[in-house]
Amino acid sequence: MKYSILSAVAGVAVAAGLSATAASAATLDDVKGKGFLQCGVSTGLAGFSAPDDAGDWNGIDVDLCRAVAAAVFNDADAVKFSPLSAKERFTALQSGEIDLLSRNTTWTMSRDTELGLNFAGVNYYDGQGFMVRKSLGVNSALQLSGASVCVQTGTTTELNLTDYFKANNMTYNPVVFEKLEEVNAAYDSNRCDVYTTDQSGLYAIRLGLGSPDEHIVLPEVISKEPLGPVVRQGDDQWFNIVKWVHFAMINAEEMGITSENVDEMRESTDPNVMRLLGKEGKFGEDIGLTNDWAYQVIKHVGNYGEVFEANVGETTPLGIARGLNALWSKGGLQYAPPVR
Amino acid sequence: MPGIESANPFYYVAREELPQLPPPTSQRGFGGWMRTNLFATPRDTVLSIVVLLLLVWMIPPMVQWLFIDAVWTGEGREACLGPDVGACWAFVEAKFGQFIYGRYPLEERWRVDLTAVLLIIGLVPIAIPSVPYKRENAIYLLVVFPILAFILLTGQFGLVPVETSRWGGLLVTLVVAIVGIVVSFPFGILLALGRRSNLPIVKTLSVVFIEFWRGVPLITVLFMSSVMLPLFLPENVTFDKLLRALIGVALFASAYMAEVVRGGLQAIPKGQYEASDAMGITYWQGMRLIILPQALKLVIPGIVNTFIGLFKDTSLVLIIGIFDLLGIVQQNFTDPNWITPVTPATGLIFAAFVYFIFCFSMSRYSVFMERRLDTGHRS
Numbered sequence: 271m272k273y274s275i276l277s278a279v280a281g282v283a284v285a286a287g288l289s290a291t292a293a294s295a296a297t298l299d300d301v302k303g304k305g306f307l308q309c310g311v312s313t314g315l316a317g318f319s320a321p322d323d324a325g326d327w328n329g330i331d332v333d334l335c336r337a338v339a340a341a342v343f344n345d346a347d348a349v350k351f352s353p354l355s356a357k358e359r360f361t362a363l364q365s366g367e368i369d370l371l372s373r374n375t376t377w378t379m380s381r382d383t384e385l386g387l388n389f390a391g392v393n394y395y396d397g398q399g400f401m402v403r404k405s406l407g408v409n410s411a412l413q414l415s416g417a418s419v420c421v422q423t424g425t426t427t428e429l430n431l432t433d434y435f436k437a438n439n440m441t442y443n444p445v446v447f448e449k450l451e452e453v454n455a456a457y458d459s460n461r462c463d464v465y466t467t468d469q470s471g472l473y474a475i476r477l478g479l480g481s482p483d484e485h486i487v488l489p490e491v492i493s494k495e496p497l498g499p500v501v502r503q504g505d506d507q508w509f510n511i512v513k514w515v516h517f518a519m520i521n522a523e524e525m526g527i528t529s530e531n532v533d534e535m536r537e538s539t540d541p542n543v544m545r546l547l548g549k550e551g552k553f554g555e556d557i558g559l560t561n562d563w564a565y566q567v568i569k570h571v572g573n574y575g576e577v578f579e580a581n582v583g584e585t586t587p588l589g590i591a592r593g594l595n596a597l598w599s600k601g602g603l604q605y606a607p608p609v610r
Numbered sequence: 611m612p613g614i615e616s617a618n619p620f621y622y623v624a625r626e627e628l629p630q631l632p633p634p635t636s637q638r639g640f641g642g643w644m645r646t647n648l649f650a651t652p653r654d655t656v657l658s659i660v661v662l663l664l665l666v667w668m669i670p671p672m673v674q675w676l677f678i679d680a681v682w683t684g685e686g687r688e689a690c691l692g693p694d695v696g697a698c699w700a701f702v703e704a705k706f707g708q709f710i711y712g713r714y715p716l717e718e719r720w721r722v723d724l725t726a727v728l729l730i731i732g733l734v735p736i737a738i739p740s741v742p743y744k745r746e747n748a749i750y751l752l753v754v755f756p757i758l759a760f761i762l763l764t765g766q767f768g769l770v771p772v773e774t775s776r777w778g779g780l781l782v783t784l785v786v787a788i789v790g791i792v793v794s795f796p797f798g799i800l801l802a803l804g805r806r807s808n809l810p811i812v813k814t815l816s817v818v819f820i821e822f823w824r825g826v827p828l829i830t831v832l833f834m835s836s837v838m839l840p841l842f843l844p845e846n847v848t849f850d851k852l853l854r855a856l857i858g859v860a861l862f863a864s865a866y867m868a869e870v871v872r873g874g875l876q877a878i879p880k881g882q883y884e885a886s887d888a889m890g891i892t893y894w895q896g897m898r899l900i901i902l903p904q905a906l907k908l909v910i911p912g913i914v915n916t917f918i919g920l921f922k923d924t925s926l927v928l929i930i931g932i933f934d935l936l937g938i939v940q941q942n943f944t945d946p947n948w949i950t951p952v953t954p955a956t957g958l959i960f961a962a963f964v965y966f967i968f969c970f971s972m973s974r975y976s977v978f979m980e981r982r983l984d985t986g987h988r989s
Contacts, residue, residue, distance in 0.1 A: 313933075314941040314942075314943070314944035316944045316949060317946055320942075320944040321942060321944075323704045323708075325707070325708045325713045350775070353941075358836055361840060361841060364841065365840035365841055458951070474944070477950070478953070479951060480693070587947060
């Protein structure tokens with residue numbers, strides 16, 4: 271159902287969008303002309319884009335928008351956010367209503383190739399996981415044979431669950447519900463041993479349980495849900511900017527550059543750092559920005575690790591472990607090509 | 611006593627009225643009221659006891675949860691965690707500004723407050739029948755106030771502009787509901803008259819309009835306006851999301867209003883129409899002076915019903931990413947600093963309470979108007 275609507279919308283979008291893409295080729299000029307970045311975010315997802323007490327948006331998706339704004343304007347606050355429902359998001363990007371979609375959107379082949387869109391990277395590697403009560407004494411999903419599993423019906427989650435248990439020769443009793451709230455309530459009232467959905471979701475759900483500390487999210491990830499920022503196809507300059515803002519944040523973490531020490535690091539003589547922070551070469555100008563673009567991103571928003579820790583990391587209520595989102599050098603998947 | 615007998619042959623007839631005695635104690639006071647209303651028959655008795663037990667069973671835990679165990683102040687989710695925590699009012703307190711104004715900039719919120727005051731200044735005197743200058747009052751409310759509200763809320767003439775994407779909460783709920791009500795009432799009347807008109811084109815257009823808008827769900831209209839419309843417009847021509855929603859809601863409500871008014875028009879006896887024709891006055895005069903005052907009075911309950919329905923339907927704008935009261939309450943459930951088991955329930959109760967205040971006031975005012983306008987044609 272979701273996909274039929276999407277593809278219908280996409281069909282119209284592509285038809286209507288062919289002329290549109292040509293007209294909007296220079297997103298960067300549009301954005302500079304407006305004086306702000308219009309960024310599509312979710313309508314509310316803990317840790318990714320959610321309002322704080324003052325009503326300001328917070329989250330790792332939000333910080334990516336702010337990072338792009340910092341690179342373009344040297345001002346991370348030159349962003350306006352459009353909260354978008356899952357169904358609206360691609361149309362909003364296609365029609366030029368937003369310049370960048372940073373809304374926990376899974377990168378799939380059909381979305382990348384059929385919608386006239388480009389994924390500019392992966393700012394969060396998500397995937398389906400399992401949550402159990404600590405009292406069960408389980409610490410791996412492979413020990414779950416015979417367990418009853420709460421799952422939302424009619425989702426890919428349900429199919430992945432079946433496949434995973436079958437592939438590992440384990441049995442389970444599905445306890446299925448139509449609505450997410452029902453699944454939450456069932457798990458909380460002990461009607462099943464295991465709760466399965468995307469890991470980032472599990473962490474948010476855990477917070478809403480009676481006693482969050484008694485539950486643990488198991489390390490196994492059984493599906494691929496790479497979430498990342500999306501831009502319109504056909505504007506390579508803008509695509510490069512978004513892609514490299516993300517890469518700059520990862521490179522900065524790898525080189526140990528943080529928002530606090532970035533000014534000191536600017537004096538560094540390490541050629542890698544000098545290239546990233548614009549002391550050497552004209553990498554910024556080549557993508558239509560100033561040469562200190564990466565400095566501005568790190569100064570105003572921070573490196574990838576800082577953003578992760580501030581929004582979803584162990585010190586936040588969500589307490590998500592880095593896991594797949596650790597740097598490649600630390601056993602994760604976050605890897606950025608060098609600035610050279 | 612022969613003497614008396616002869617003086618007055620009706621001596622046995624009481625000559626003065628006896629003083630009225632109070633009803634027997636069994637029917638007096640609280641006890642009597644209970645006996646007649648709660649325990650009149652065995653069936654009543656059983657029902658009363660069951661209901662009483664239900665109340666005893668439900669109310670104390672509710673009071674306990676809502677007030678006694680509730681958390682009234684706190685900085686974040688830690689305050690509302692624990693096994694025996696009731697409602698988390700600290701959450702509502704922390705988010706109150708957002709619930710009322712959405713993301714309207716903090717330093718500009720006085721403009722929303724001023725708009726509300728201007729609305730109340732117009733609304734209160736027009737709602738009280740004995741206050742004079744109704745015509746001037748109506749002009750203020752329907753012409754002057756909307757212009758002032760537009761200037762203040764969007765920010766014209768040197769005020770800092772505030773885009774509608776930053777509006778939210780109760781502000782959006784009221785804007786959508788009031789625009790819907792104010793637009794749909796006159797349009798509905800025109801459409802109802804059009805549908806009963808003898809002019810074929812007017813009649814057909816009215817019927818098509820009404821049936822089309824009644825035939826599609828509001829949610830579809832909103833969805834189309836937000837997802838499909840941008841694709842048909844040229845690139846970079848975006849027109850305001852809230853405006854799209856307002857137009858959708860107004861058209862929709864007009865169609866419903868038209869049918870309610872038509873019900874009233876049909877209830878007026880044919881003689882009234884003929885009489886107004888016989889007076890030699892024009893169609894519009896006849897409608898304004900004779901038919902509509904009677905017809906509208908008849909359908910007050912239906913009109914208010916539509917208004918209340920409209921007020922509650924405003925929460926559907928959530929589907930196109932506009933955050934009305936309910937939307938912004940739900941959105942704040944995702945703030946990781948406030949996620950607790952009790953947050954959603956507390957937020958929803960707060961939203962329900964606000965909706966109730968508005969809908970109940972409308973309904974009470976309609977009862978008042980009905981009584982006042984009841985000229986006693988019914989026995």
